[in-house]
Amino acid sequence: MTDYLSRTVISADGLHLHYRDYPNAETTALPILCLHGLTRNSADFHDLALHLAPRFRVLAMDVRGRGLSEHDPNPENYHPGTYVADVLALLAQENISKLVVVGTSMGGLIGMALAAQNPALLAGLVLNDIGPEIDPAGLTRIKGYVGAVEPAKDWDDAIAHMKAINGHALPGLSQAQWERFARGLYHENADGRPVLAYDPAISMAVKAGDVAPPSMWALYETLSVTPVLVLRGSQSDILSTKTVQDMVQKHPDCTACTVHNRGHAPLLDEPESLAAIDAFLNHTAR
Template identity: 30%
Template sequence: MTSSSSPSWSERFVVRDGVRLSCRDWGRPGEPGEQSDRGEQSDRGEQGGFRGDQGGFRGDVLLLHGLAGHAGEWDATARLLRDSGHRVVALDQRGHGGSDRNPSDGDVSRAAYVADAVAVIEQLGLERPVLIGQSLGGSTALLTAAAHPELPRALVLVEAGPDGAKPGVQEQIGGWLRAWPVPFPSRAAAVAYLGGGTDAVGEGWAAGLEERADGLWPRFDPEVMVRSLDENATRAFWDEWTALACPTLVVLGQGEHGGIIGAEEYAEMVRRQPALHGTSLPGTGHDVHLEQPGVLHRLIVDFLADGGSACARHTDACLGVHSTS
């Protein structure tokens, strides 16, 4: 991880009910106390000068990765948002990355993920942050915004939606995770396997692996990942979607293999939230944030700056007819 402008992030820890959560706190440009890419603990205070309008500050952002992912997936997007004037925090969700791999309370429910996000917001002093989540992180963001409408300024879902139930999802995902040929003998081998032919995706996934004496290993337990999908396998979240009260942007993939949100689901999302802003990006799949971080950043910044007029509203944007690139 490199930065051409300034040092990058510091590691911060939040503890909720005995579960330790690791966060990458990117701060904002020119802020004292920034650390190097090694992620060393910062000694700055909780206030840190993050709030206020001076210096073109554009508000706080919380980034939430997907299942079996890690906070580092957001590095490119986080740096761009930070350099645009936002304070940015990326969370390793419970069971992932630098957070507790096997939560001591055994709870990997949707409610636990939401409570973690709220704890990070409160303990790190994020003021009405924009919640941005990809895939399962988008589910966390959606449910947090629905349960705590006073918390977010806006919501951005990347390849995420409320549809369900998906009875076979645990078997499918569990089989895939257990099939990883670990340990990977090299970074190149991990990139080739995890990228599915897309280097940017492979690099993003490989960056989350742990280096041991015998090779590279995932920093998660496949069985914990499978359990975290219990609710997604049995129910949809349309009531929570309908309850959303903040401006919302949905960004979907439109690559060779497509994204995971179909036209029918998106149409229902629009019907229930007519003010929704949405777009799909040609040439991207499920990992939009890894494939096109610059485009994603511009969509987010434009959406926040002008309420979304720069993004196609629900008019066919994600129905396979029109797209924004």
Template identity: 35%
Template sequence: MNRLRQWYAAPAAAGEMRRGSVQCLSSGMLHHMAYTEWGDATNPRVLLCVHGLTRNARDFDPLARALADQYRVICPDVAGRGESDWLRNKADYSVPNYMQHMLVLLAHLGVAQVDWVGTSMGGLIGMSLAALPNAPIRKLVLNDAGAVVSARSLQRIAGYVGLAPDFASLAEAEIYMRDTYAGFGLLTDKQWRFLTEHALRALPEGGWRMLYDPAIGDAMRTSPILFDLNLWHLYDAIRAQTVVLRGAESDLLSHDTAAEMALRGPRAHLVEIPGVGHAPMLMDDIQTAIVRNFLLSR
């Protein structure tokens, strides 16, 4: 009942977060993809912010708030994460399927063109869409995502996705978050608590569990990860203005790959963020300003 009240309450003001959902199709089964929305709902300038593999839309609250004066900001919970439905066919947890969901979302919003901020997996979805002929993406922010994804990072991620224990308390969960996602960098205690609270769901019998379908990680463990994932064929096809944000200590996007991305394809502007690994969380004023300045530049 509380969930229904949240979703069907009176509309929020333009500067506040609102919630919505859209119906998608995967393997012949209908399911809902949830999203948060910020800014003027009539603003034709739309920004899509798409999260990483195990994350959800609430990661973008600070960035969305910082851009709501200029954009209608939409932050989806990709299928199997956050408030979105879990998929019946676990093989549908794939970038090609997510691309279709995003196109359904754009049709639902009634927009033909958007700017895009994608963290990790969200960047790979954006890159895949931006590589298409007549792509709907005008400007593209690739946040620690790029043309080569290292095998080492995929092995690390496969070692924790879907394997988290249940937690007796938020404090216990926060310890896990700080350890597992240490690559986020030096976040404040308040930021870590925010990320922890929105990464969990309360269990009826007490305790907490991660807010994503653990089956998301299964595909990564079905066979050994021996080689880097090479996506240059996608990146080189992109025509959108692009910026690449790289955590200077990232194990997913190497400096050499990021530097080459500045020289070919859309010739992205490269910004490396010190003291951060995988991935910058776009929560502090410096990181949000980098994104804002790029998106609002001509």
């Protein structure tokens, strides 16, 4: 028996989009929706979901073009406006009118846009290593590998690729942890060969600059009625310490937590991450 149910929602333009449902029929707390980063998928949140499942219902979405969701035949649709519409379709299907969003990187940007467009929808927003200003150094690094990773020959090769790309951000992982990390980012094709679980065409949006504008402070400042928790990896090259300080200063209900020995982005299984998220949800989702 799995720990979650696999569900599907059909987007407005007809794509089948997958999401995980970690059910909790007994809770009266608000549901939690987890949204992943640019090249990632719902598997990122499995440990966090298991941690939260005794107290909350947790949903984790595969954004279009990632994980088990269908690829978009038109790569121009890989942008935050489309992603927000997809999330709203999921929430409508589940009849959810109030929730907390946990968003890593791109997922946090989607969460910010959701909150700005629908102020009554979000009871809280967790931003995992993302904010209204993105460090150009990190963005350049991401542009360098999205859609450009060499095909893996086997699982050992896939693990080596993931270490090469993410080793600086995730020091100290064991070989078993790296294997699990890789298996969350790849799936096996019909020949048993590992294939990255995202559409390489998402790189077009990245290179065109459609992932995020240089500054989103005006968007962030519309979130004044939404409590915010911002997590920052201590070695992040995407979210600077100065940006986090400004986020706390400019928002009436924003708290911040540094996750040590992590770059972009924390895995959300670290003790600091879990403690901060637990405290935030006790404040917002009960």
